[in-house]
Amino acid sequence: MAIKYGRPIELREVSRHEGTMVPHALDLTVRPRRNRKAEWARRMVRENVLTTDDLIWPLFLIDGNNKREQVASMPGVERLSVDQAVREAERAMKLTIPCIALFPYTDPSLRDEEGSEATNPNNLVCQAVRAIKKEFPDIGLLCDVALDPFTSHGHDGLISDGRILNDETVAVLVRQALVQAEAGCDIIAPSDMMDGRVAAIREGLDRSGLSDVQIMAYAAKYASAFYGPFRDAIGSAKTLTGDKRTYQMDSANSDEALREVELDIAEGADMVMVKPGMPYLDVVRRVKDTFAMPTFAYQVSGEYAMIAAAANNGWLDGERAMMESLLAFKRAGADGVLSYFAPKAAEKLRAQG
Numbered sequence: 001m002a003i004k005y006g007r008p009i010e011l012r013e014v015s016r017h018e019g020t021m022v023p024h025a026l027d028l029t030v031r032p033r034r035n036r037k038a039e040w041a042r043r044m045v046r047e048n049v050l051t052t053d054d055l056i057w058p059l060f061l062i063d064g065n066n067k068r069e070q071v072a073s074m075p076g077v078e079r080l081s082v083d084q085a086v087r088e089a090e091r092a093m094k095l096t097i098p099c100i101a102l103f104p105y106t107d108p109s110l111r112d113e114e115g116s117e118a119t120n121p122n123n124l125v126c127q128a129v130r131a132i133k134k135e136f137p138d139i140g141l142l143c144d145v146a147l148d149p150f151t152s153h154g155h156d157g158l159i160s161d162g163r164i165l166n167d168e169t170v171a172v173l174v175r176q177a178l179v180q181a182e183a184g185c186d187i188i189a190p191s192d193m194m195d196g197r198v199a200a201i202r203e204g205l206d207r208s209g210l211s212d213v214q215i216m217a218y219a220a221k222y223a224s225a226f227y228g229p230f231r232d233a234i235g236s237a238k239t240l241t242g243d244k245r246t247y248q249m250d251s252a253n254s255d256e257a258l259r260e261v262e263l264d265i266a267e268g269a270d271m272v273m274v275k276p277g278m279p280y281l282d283v284v285r286r287v288k289d290t291f292a293m294p295t296f297a298y299q300v301s302g303e304y305a306m307i308a309a310a311a312n313n314g315w316l317d318g319e320r321a322m323m324e325s326l327l328a329f330k331r332a333g334a335d336g337v338l339s340y341f342a343p344k345a346a347e348k349l350r351a352q353g
């Protein structure tokens with residue numbers, strides 16, 4: 001018998017409750033609301049959950065001691081001196097957040113055309129990695145690989161006549177990855193979008209006996225307006241000349257994202273990332289369905305700023321918007337999310353038990 005929505009098609013025109021119906025009641029066999037009638041029922045059919053294991057917490061570093069500086073465009077986010085970053089690592093441990101990502105605000109006097117501070121084994125990121133690993137060896141540490149926090153022009157690569165040089169940049173990125181890995185970084189995360197950098201970094205790590213160090217590739221990273229507050233935080237907003245469209249992706253494309261991800265996997269990426277997050281959830285879903293790799297999304301600074309600003313204005317319920325936005329990544333297929341909300345969300349998750 002042909003079945004349409006649970007009722008034999010032959011009976012479709014026959015009222016099920018001739019004479020017995022409540023006036024104006026619809027003759028519905030299927031009522032999806034039944035499964036939403038109480039919290040326990042909703043819990044039974046819930047398809048996705050967010051846990052603290054899904055969170056990666058990005059921290060901003062600044063030189064100094066016992067220093068915490070507000071980032072104006074990211075209410076609730078601070079730049080931290082290394083000792084304070086260690087305290088936040090302890091907080092992450094207690095909240096069972098598995099991993100922290102580190103981003104430096106580099107003193108302007110240390111920035112140059114070549115971003116040479118990036119390969120200084122004693123730079124701020126490496127200092128923080130050592131300090132955190134010394135006290136908390138069991139927390140995962142992720143370091144960005146790209147030159148923009150260190151260059152006077154704010155670009156992710158070496159520049160010549162206004163052009164970003166690919167292969168020359170890759171050589172520097174390998175050295176940057178090596179100083180970070182040697183300091184104790186667990187996950188190297190190239191965010192520069194140069195071609196061929198994952199293979200080069202993998203080879204460099206392996207040759208240096210660092211074959212356990214993972215690579216999380218910013219594989220599909222778009223040229224986005226949503227990075228604005230991050231560039232404030234690391235101090236590259238004012239210095240950036242032009243834009244990053246010759247290396248970061250065009251926001252109109254998603255087939256191209258699949259090709260980028262495929263290449264990074266072939267080159268040795270252990271995990272892949274899509275960035276930004278919420279405006280690119282379709283890309284997250286396509287990547288997860290196509291490659292079945294550990295797939296991460298970055299809820300970037302501008303996404304954080306939008307929610308935080310609206311909440312501070314009383315225009316939306318900040319906590320609920322935060323949790324809803326994070327769960328959306330899980331629904332889209334992400335295995336985890338880099339988010340500035342990580343500690344707040346983890347606190348809320350733990351309070352819920």
Ligand SMILES: NCc1[nH]cc(CCC(=O)O)c1CC(=O)O
Binds near residue numbers: 146227230231302
């Ligand atoms: N290449 C560096 C980098 N790594 C992460 C972000 C952005 C993160 C955020 O906005 O939160 C950026 C900025 C950029 O590419 O300009």
Ligand SMILES: [Mg+2]
Binds near residue numbers: 194196219260263264
């Ligand atoms: Mg690529």
